[in-house]
Amino acid sequence: MKRSKFIKTLGVATAGAIAAPYILPSGRLFAASGNQLADHVVFVLFAGGVRQQESVLQRYLADSQGLAWDGNIMYNMLNGGAPQNKIVYGVDQVNNQNVPIPTILNQSLQSQGTLFPEMRCSTSGHFAGLNELLQGTVATTQGLKQKPANPTIFEYVRKHMGIPASKTWFVGGGIGNSIPLLNYSEHPDYGSKYGANFFAPLVTFGDDGQEYLADAKVYHPQDQLSPMYQMKYFLDNSFENASNGLPNLGNTEEEKQDIKAFMKEMFTKTQNGTIAKPPVSDNSDLATVGYACEVLKWFKPTVTVVNLGNVDGCHADFTGYLKALHRADHAVGHLWNFIQTQIPEMAGNTVLMAAPECGRNLNHNPIKDYNDWYAFDHSDANSLRVFGMMAGPGIQSNLVVGGENNPVGEIHDCVLTVGEILGIKPEIQSANLVSASSMSLFDRI
Amino acid sequence: MKITRYKISPLERGAERSEGGVCTFSFPPAKYGGIKKIPFIKGVPAIGGWEILLLVFSFSLLTFSACKKTDDNTYDVNNVNLLPPGAGKTKQKSNEQYVSILYANLFQQALSANKLFDISQCIESIGDKDIAREVIISNFMNKPDVLIPADSVMQNNPEQFVTDTYNRFLVRNPTVAEKTWFINYINANPNVTPELIYFSFALSNEYMYY
Incomplete structure (x- = not known):
C-alpha cells in the first residue's frame, strides 16, 4: 500500500471511529445526542418532610405557632431576609445567645437557578416520596422493606449512558427506613447490574465502621488478591443452584479496589477530623454532606443523590426542626460551594437539584417542645405541597415558575429532568416506566 | 419338529x-x-x-395361538438434570446469618449478639455487598485470635486440607475434580496460603447460600 493511501485510509478510519455511534454495554446503539446540559448531576433529597410555610414561604413562626415572626432561615437556597427576632435555629453560644449560621453562598441558589415554589408530591410518606423522586412514578404500592418496583434514575443513567457503577452514587444519611434499598430496583430490564454504589457514611465510617471495617488487612494485588479471586471464581463456577443469583452492582475489580482505597482514606480522614464537612457540622445531615463531598471529589460521579433527613424531628420537636432546616440549607450551600471551589472537574459542569420527598401538615399535633411550640406530622393535603429547585449550566437563573396559588411541577418530574440534563430523556420516556403525567421540569417552564 | x-x-x-x-x-x-x-x-x-x-x-x-391382548407398556427414561454439588443450597443467607457463620468458621466460637448487630449494620451501610464482605473478612483476618491452619499443615497434606476446608465452609465434601484442582493450584502457586484459601471460600457464592 502506498504511503499516501495508507495515511488516507487511517484518517478515514479514525474519523469514522470518532464520529460513529458506539455500542453500550447494554448492547444497544447509542448516538450522542449533543443536548447534554452538564456532565454531572447532584440531587439532594431535602430533607425529611419540609413544610412550605417555614421553607419557601419564609413564615418562620408565623404560620405554625401563632407568633408574628417571619423570615427566611434558608438563605443559601432562597432569596429573602432572615428573621429578626426569636432566633432559635442557629448555633448556641456560651452566653445563651443563639447565632444563625453565616451564609456560605454569595448568591442564593434561587438567584443562580430556577425555583418551583409550589410543586406536588403524590403521598405524604417518606419512603413513597423518596421512591417517587428516584423512580419518577407515583409509587402507591411501594411498601417499606421493598426494593423499588420501577427503575431508579441510577439505572436509567447507567443503562442508557453506559457508565460504570462507580460513577453513580447514593449517599444516605442512615440505614433506617429502607434507605439502603433505593440504589436499584427489581425491574427485570434494569436491576442491580445498573445500580448505584451506596454508603451510609455515618455507619460505614462511624463507630461501627471504625471497629469492624477500618482495620482491613491490605493484601498485595498480584501476589495475594489475584490468586484469591482465581480460587473464588473457581468455586463460583462449580456452584450452580436454582436461585436467581446474587445481586451484583457490576463494580469491576479495579472499581472495587478504588472503593476500598476510598474507604481506607475516609477512615484516616475521620480519625484525623479532616472530612470535608461544612463549617458548622453539629448534626448528622451536615456530616453526611461532608462525606458526600468526599465521594464527589474522589469519584466525580455522573449522578450523585444525597439524602438528608434530620428535619423529620418535627414530629416531636419544632425548635429542632427549625435548626435542622437551617442546617440542611447550610449543607446544600456547602455542597454547592465545594463543587465549585474544590472539584475543578465538576465546577461549572454540574447541575444541583433539590426537592423534599414530602411536606408537613397544616395543623400541629399536641406535642410541645421546650419553647412550648407545637410539632407537626405529615398526613394532610398541606403535606403534599413541596418546592423544587435547580441551578447550574443550562438552567435559567433567577427564574420562579409557579406560585402558592399556581402549582407547577410534580416531584416525579425529577427523573425526566435529570434525564434531560444528561441527554437521555428520550430513552427514559421510551422505556415507558415513569408516571404518565411525568414531565421534565424544563417542559413545565 | x-x-x-x-x-x-x-x-x-x-x-x-x-x-x-x-x-x-x-x-x-x-x-x-x-x-x-x-x-x-x-x-x-x-x-x-x-x-x-x-x-x-x-x-x-x-x-x-400366541395372540393375546396385553397392556401396551412403554418404557422410557426420565430426564434428570445433573447439577453440581451444592445445588441444593437455594436459600440465601441474611447478613446476620452470613456474619455469624463466618465468625464461627474463622474463630471457632460464637459471635456475641451486640457484635452481630453492629457488623450487620456495617454490611447494610455499603451498597456493594461484595465489597462489604471483603472488608469484613479482611478485618477478621487481622485479628490475633483468628484460627487458620499453618502453611505447613496445608503443604504436608493438601488433600486433607482441601477436604477439611470444604467441610468447614461449604458443609460438604469436595468432588474429585474440585479436590484435584485445589491440590494442583496449591502446588503450582507458592503464594497461596491457608488464609487466602479461607478468604476465597468465605467470599464464594456457594457460601452465601444454605
Whole structure:
C-alpha cells in the first residue's frame, strides 16, 4: 500500500471511529445526542418532610405557632431576609445567645437557578416520596422493606449512558427506613447490574465502621488478591443452584479496589477530623454532606443523590426542626460551594437539584417542645405541597415558575429532568416506566 | 419338529437353480402331473412345497395361538438434570446469618449478639455487598485470635486440607475434580496460603447460600 493511501485510509478510519455511534454495554446503539446540559448531576433529597410555610414561604413562626415572626432561615437556597427576632435555629453560644449560621453562598441558589415554589408530591410518606423522586412514578404500592418496583434514575443513567457503577452514587444519611434499598430496583430490564454504589457514611465510617471495617488487612494485588479471586471464581463456577443469583452492582475489580482505597482514606480522614464537612457540622445531615463531598471529589460521579433527613424531628420537636432546616440549607450551600471551589472537574459542569420527598401538615399535633411550640406530622393535603429547585449550566437563573396559588411541577418530574440534563430523556420516556403525567421540569417552564 | 423332505429330481432342480430366478420343481412328482414354480434366490437352498406349507401352517398356528391382548407398556427414561454439588443450597443467607457463620468458621466460637448487630449494620451501610464482605473478612483476618491452619499443615497434606476446608465452609465434601484442582493450584502457586484459601471460600457464592 502506498504511503499516501495508507495515511488516507487511517484518517478515514479514525474519523469514522470518532464520529460513529458506539455500542453500550447494554448492547444497544447509542448516538450522542449533543443536548447534554452538564456532565454531572447532584440531587439532594431535602430533607425529611419540609413544610412550605417555614421553607419557601419564609413564615418562620408565623404560620405554625401563632407568633408574628417571619423570615427566611434558608438563605443559601432562597432569596429573602432572615428573621429578626426569636432566633432559635442557629448555633448556641456560651452566653445563651443563639447565632444563625453565616451564609456560605454569595448568591442564593434561587438567584443562580430556577425555583418551583409550589410543586406536588403524590403521598405524604417518606419512603413513597423518596421512591417517587428516584423512580419518577407515583409509587402507591411501594411498601417499606421493598426494593423499588420501577427503575431508579441510577439505572436509567447507567443503562442508557453506559457508565460504570462507580460513577453513580447514593449517599444516605442512615440505614433506617429502607434507605439502603433505593440504589436499584427489581425491574427485570434494569436491576442491580445498573445500580448505584451506596454508603451510609455515618455507619460505614462511624463507630461501627471504625471497629469492624477500618482495620482491613491490605493484601498485595498480584501476589495475594489475584490468586484469591482465581480460587473464588473457581468455586463460583462449580456452584450452580436454582436461585436467581446474587445481586451484583457490576463494580469491576479495579472499581472495587478504588472503593476500598476510598474507604481506607475516609477512615484516616475521620480519625484525623479532616472530612470535608461544612463549617458548622453539629448534626448528622451536615456530616453526611461532608462525606458526600468526599465521594464527589474522589469519584466525580455522573449522578450523585444525597439524602438528608434530620428535619423529620418535627414530629416531636419544632425548635429542632427549625435548626435542622437551617442546617440542611447550610449543607446544600456547602455542597454547592465545594463543587465549585474544590472539584475543578465538576465546577461549572454540574447541575444541583433539590426537592423534599414530602411536606408537613397544616395543623400541629399536641406535642410541645421546650419553647412550648407545637410539632407537626405529615398526613394532610398541606403535606403534599413541596418546592423544587435547580441551578447550574443550562438552567435559567433567577427564574420562579409557579406560585402558592399556581402549582407547577410534580416531584416525579425529577427523573425526566435529570434525564434531560444528561441527554437521555428520550430513552427514559421510551422505556415507558415513569408516571404518565411525568414531565421534565424544563417542559413545565 | 420333523420335516419331511420330498425328493426332487436333481435334474428338475439343478437345471434352473444355477440360473437363479424361478425354480421349477414337481410336487407331486412330475410323473403324477404336479409341477410348481417358486422363486428362489441364487445360492439359497431350495425347499419343497410341503416344507412351505408346513412352515406357513406352523407360523399361522404360532401367530394366532400366541395372540393375546396385553397392556401396551412403554418404557422410557426420565430426564434428570445433573447439577453440581451444592445445588441444593437455594436459600440465601441474611447478613446476620452470613456474619455469624463466618465468625464461627474463622474463630471457632460464637459471635456475641451486640457484635452481630453492629457488623450487620456495617454490611447494610455499603451498597456493594461484595465489597462489604471483603472488608469484613479482611478485618477478621487481622485479628490475633483468628484460627487458620499453618502453611505447613496445608503443604504436608493438601488433600486433607482441601477436604477439611470444604467441610468447614461449604458443609460438604469436595468432588474429585474440585479436590484435584485445589491440590494442583496449591502446588503450582507458592503464594497461596491457608488464609487466602479461607478468604476465597468465605467470599464464594456457594457460601452465601444454605
